[in-house]
Amino acid sequence: MDVLLFLQLFSGLIYLLFGGDLLVRGAVALARKFHVPPMIIALTVVAFGTSLPELVVVVQATLTGYPGLVLGNVVGSNIANVLLVAGAAAVVFPLTYGEHSVRRDTLFMVATSVLLVVLCWNGALGLLDGAIMLGGLVVVNALTAGEAARAFRDSELKAPLEWVLGLPTNVWVILLFIAAGAVFLPIGAELVVDASVEIAAVLGVSDTVVGLTVLAVGTSLPELATTVSAAIRKRTDVAIGTIVGSNMFNILAILGVAAAISPQPIAVPRGFFSLDLPVMLGAALAISVLAWLKRPVGRTAGVMFLVAYAAYLLLLVLRTQGLVF
Amino acid sequence: MDIRTKLVFALVAVTLGSMLAFGAFMYRTAGEMIDDAAAEQLEGLAESSTDAVENIVNGWEERVQLVASRTQLRINLREFNASSDPDARTSIKRILDDAAGSVQTIAALATYGRDGRLVAQSGGNADSILAVLYPMSRAESTDRVRFLGVSFTPDGFPRVAYGTRLTIDGEREGFLFVLLNGRRLVDLTADSAGLGDTGELMIVMPDPEGARTLHPVRASGPEVLGDVLLVGERDPARLAVEGEEGLFQEGLVDYRGKTVWAATRYISKTGWGLVVKFDEAEKRDAVYRFREEMVSVALTLAGFGIFVAVILGFRFAMPIHSLAEVARQIGEGDMSARATVKREDEIGLLARTLNQMADELQERVTELHEFQKFFEVSINLLCIAGTDGYFKRTNPAFEKALGWDRGKLLGHPFLELVHPDDVRATQDEIDKLAEGIPTISFVNRFRCADGSWKWLHWTSYPEPESGLLYAIAREIEGPQDA
Numbered sequence: 074m075d076v077l078l079f080l081q082l083f084s085g086l087i088y089l090l091f092g093g094d095l096l097v098r099g100a101v102a103l104a105r106k107f108h109v110p111p112m113i114i115a116l117t118v119v120a121f122g123t124s125l126p127e128l129v130v131v132v133q134a135t136l137t138g139y140p141g142l143v144l145g146n147v148v149g150s151n152i153a154n155v156l157l158v159a160g161a162a163a164v165v166f167p168l169t170y171g172e173h174s175v176r177r178d179t180l181f182m183v184a185t186s187v188l189l190v191v192l193c194w195n196g197a198l199g200l201l202d203g204a205i206m207l208g209g210l211v212v213v214n215a216l217t218a219g220e221a222a223r224a225f226r227d228s229e230l231k232a233p234l235e236w237v238l239g240l241p242t243n244v245w246v247i248l249l250f251i252a253a254g255a256v257f258l259p260i261g262a263e264l265v266v267d268a269s270v271e272i273a274a275v276l277g278v279s280d281t282v283v284g285l286t287v288l289a290v291g292t293s294l295p296e297l298a299t300t301v302s303a304a305i306r307k308r309t310d311v312a313i314g315t316i317v318g319s320n321m322f323n324i325l326a327i328l329g330v331a332a333a334i335s336p337q338p339i340a341v342p343r344g345f346f347s348l349d350l351p352v353m354l355g356a357a358l359a360i361s362v363l364a365w366l367k368r369p370v371g372r373t374a375g376v377m378f379l380v381a382y383a384a385y386l387l388l389l390v391l392r393t394q395g396l397v398f
Numbered sequence: 399m400d401i402r403t404k405l406v407f408a409l410v411a412v413t414l415g416s417m418l419a420f421g422a423f424m425y426r427t428a429g430e431m432i433d434d435a436a437a438e439q440l441e442g443l444a445e446s447s448t449d450a451v452e453n454i455v456n457g458w459e460e461r462v463q464l465v466a467s468r469t470q471l472r473i474n475l476r477e478f479n480a481s482s483d484p485d486a487r488t489s490i491k492r493i494l495d496d497a498a499g500s501v502q503t504i505a506a507l508a509t510y511g512r513d514g515r516l517v518a519q520s521g522g523n524a525d526s527i528l529a530v531l532y533p534m535s536r537a538e539s540t541d542r543v544r545f546l547g548v549s550f551t552p553d554g555f556p557r558v559a560y561g562t563r564l565t566i567d568g569e570r571e572g573f574l575f576v577l578l579n580g581r582r583l584v585d586l587t588a589d590s591a592g593l594g595d596t597g598e599l600m601i602v603m604p605d606p607e608g609a610r611t612l613h614p615v616r617a618s619g620p621e622v623l624g625d626v627l628l629v630g631e632r633d634p635a636r637l638a639v640e641g642e643e644g645l646f647q648e649g650l651v652d653y654r655g656k657t658v659w660a661a662t663r664y665i666s667k668t669g670w671g672l673v674v675k676f677d678e679a680e681k682r683d684a685v686y687r688f689r690e691e692m693v694s695v696a697l698t699l700a701g702f703g704i705f706v707a708v709i710l711g712f713r714f715a716m717p718i719h720s721l722a723e724v725a726r727q728i729g730e731g732d733m734s735a736r737a738t739v740k741r742e743d744e745i746g747l748l749a750r751t752l753n754q755m756a757d758e759l760q761e762r763v764t765e766l767h768e769f770q771k772f773f774e775v776s777i778n779l780l781c782i783a784g785t786d787g788y789f790k791r792t793n794p795a796f797e798k799a800l801g802w803d804r805g806k807l808l809g810h811p812f813l814e815l816v817h818p819d820d821v822r823a824t825q826d827e828i829d830k831l832a833e834g835i836p837t838i839s840f841v842n843r844f845r846c847a848d849g850s851w852k853w854l855h856w857t858s859y860p861e862p863e864s865g866l867l868y869a870i871a872r873e874i875e876g877p878q879d880a
Binding site for chain 2 (some may be wrong): 077080081083086087088091240241243246260261264267303
């Protein structure tokens with residue numbers, strides 16, 4: 074096994090994160106320079122910009138002919154977000170619910186997951202499916218925009234030092250941020266997609282399986298790091314909200330874009346219906362039920378999540394070896 | 399921009415810069431390396447193939463020599479020359495048949511007598527070839543085995559003709575001609591091991607019409623053996639057959655019209671050329687792939703550089719960042735904010751000093767607060783005035799006694815409020831104070847807001863360095879006649 078491929082994957086993720094951060098900061102600084110109200114900046118530039126890394130990878134993977142990578146990554150990420158990220162963080166410190174909207178958002182997440190299963194039912198995701206998912210994104214955003222604006226207004230009262238000092242003010246530096254971001258993002262996407270495809274070839278598995286495992290864990294690493302470090306500092310009130318939001322966005326936006334731009338409909342492997350989609354749905358339901366019961370995700374649940382994730386990975390390996398399903 | 403961002407940027411710039419330099423270096427070197435490797439490969443293959451061809455040729459010569467050295471053949475030939483004895487001819491025929499039967503490489507043999515007539519032959523269909531070759535060789539004056547030429551069978555395989563003079567005791571008795579199978583040459587050129595995807599090994603033989611090349615063509619369709627394939631002036635086959643040996647990495651175009659890199663050799667014994675060649679495109683592809691791989695590696699390493707840069711940036715800048723946060727809180731009036739950085743370096747010193755300054759500041763502020771209280775609650779009139787004739791500060795008792803608001807008191811020269819009869823004395827007193835002489839007791843009249851006059855008894859102390867007067871006044875009952 075070529076270690077360099079994993080290094081390349083990791084390095085690609087670094088480019089994506091770094092480039093995305095630069096682009097967002099540059100765009101925010103530019104918007105501020107043109108006196109765009111901070112609220113508008115937060116709801117547009119920041120909200121869209123922070124998702125750019127994923128979108129760039131989607132476009133790169135889909136257009137180079139590996140849409141299975143995206144499908145695998147979305148389903149795998151959604152599983153990893155709940156079972157791995159929430160599980161690991163909950164083992165450190167129980168996850169509580171800081172925002173009142175979390176319970177409603179979990180409902181959205183379950184609905185979105187069900188929608189994905191339904192759209193996958195005919196064995197492929199095409200342009201129409203993509204349009205439906207993107208339509209869902211618009212609906213969810215419209216429903217939550219007002220609240221996001223309120224949340225932003227509250228948070229703006231005490232702007233952290235990063236936001237005061239972290240933004241460039243010189244026009245040339247702003248342009249440098251944007252240009253560097255615009256260069257780093259495609260480099261990262263290229264490295265990630267390239268490494269994933271090669272890893273799939275070396276392991277002799279499909280790009281979908283690599284998306285489900287290696288790439289999914291890779292893209293969940295930043296969340297894992299931030300959530301666990303927040304749990305160590307006992308600040309877990311936003312963790313579930315973040316995970317739920319990310320899972321919704323993964324399906325509606327990421328997979329929506331991939332299905333919409335893919336030259337051929339994205340094929341859904343048969344194994345998805347017996348393992349991956351049920352696990353994704355089950356994970357979404359598990360965390361949602363805890364939220365509806367207002368029960369914090371405690372250490373026991375965390376351990377169970379992690380065990381479930383390990384079991385899922387084991388089944389996945391067995392499936393690629395042709396031993397089950 | 400914050401220090402963290404700047405630090406990260408600087409580190410990232412260094413990483414990317416060095417990776418870029420590395421990449422540029424590798425980019426240039428990769429081309430040269432692959433050029434050199436290709437050159438060595440071509441030279442090596444050309445050398446070993448030349449050796450192989452020469453071995454085959456030497457083997458052929460030895461076989462012909464073996465037949466020619468049969469004494470019985472020459473004796474029988476002398477007998478036949480002398481008497482045309484049919485028995486001698488039969489013996490010669492048997493010897494030739496024997497040689498053709500035991501040496502597989504031999505396709506045909508023929509012996510000619512002293513007068514040039516055919517004595518005997520073995521193997522099929524050699525006549526026509528021998529008829530062509532014989533006149534070329536009848537003038538041969540040594541016993542050396544000599545290469546005569548190549549012919550091709552209808553299915554394209556080469557047959558190589560050798561001849562030698564047959565002598566007894568220096569007397570010329572006739573000639574021996576041997577036609578050998580060139581199959582091994584074809585096998586040699588058909589072996590494409592070490593030739594990559596497009597490489598070809600060609601043996602080029604001169605021909606009245608130009609040259610014939612001997613090689614199974616890999617690149618274009620069916621095997622071509624023995625076709626006339628010389629196309630352009632800079633065809634490596636042409637160079638080889640014309641005896642131009644060397645290594646060519648530019649400007650060569652082969653029979654397919656493709657640009658190639660080639661090494662050429664000349665086999666002097668037979669006058670053949672030998673060509674080993676690759677398509678330039680294949681080598682360029684290799685360079686391209688190698689460079690792409692290098693770019694990938696450089697980018698991957700640079701990615702790690704960025705990762706490390708971000709981590710380092712955070713680690714180094716975070717303490718400064720939190721110090722700045724504390725300083726900002728103190729600046730905004732939160733005297734309880736303290737730095738929690740515990741380090742042994744300059745940042746630690748800065749944190750400790752900041753905390754000391756904050757402690758000190760907090761103490762001073764408390765003190766100030768206490769004295770402020772005295773200033774504000776005093777029923778005496780307290781003020782700080784300048785020798786320029788303006789009040790700098792007055793306490794609430796001042797405003798209460800005279801009825802003027804603070805703006806009026808601080809905004810006008812106080813002499814305007816002094817009774818006209820007292821102005822001169824007051825000015826004298828101020829002059830004394832300006833020289834540093836304190837006022838122990840001085841009385842004058844001040845105008846109130848309601849137009850009445852109040853007698854004030856002053857005690858003042860000057861501070862010449864700052865030009866300020868610290869003064870306390872007490873209201874007194876003035877003389878009745880005033």
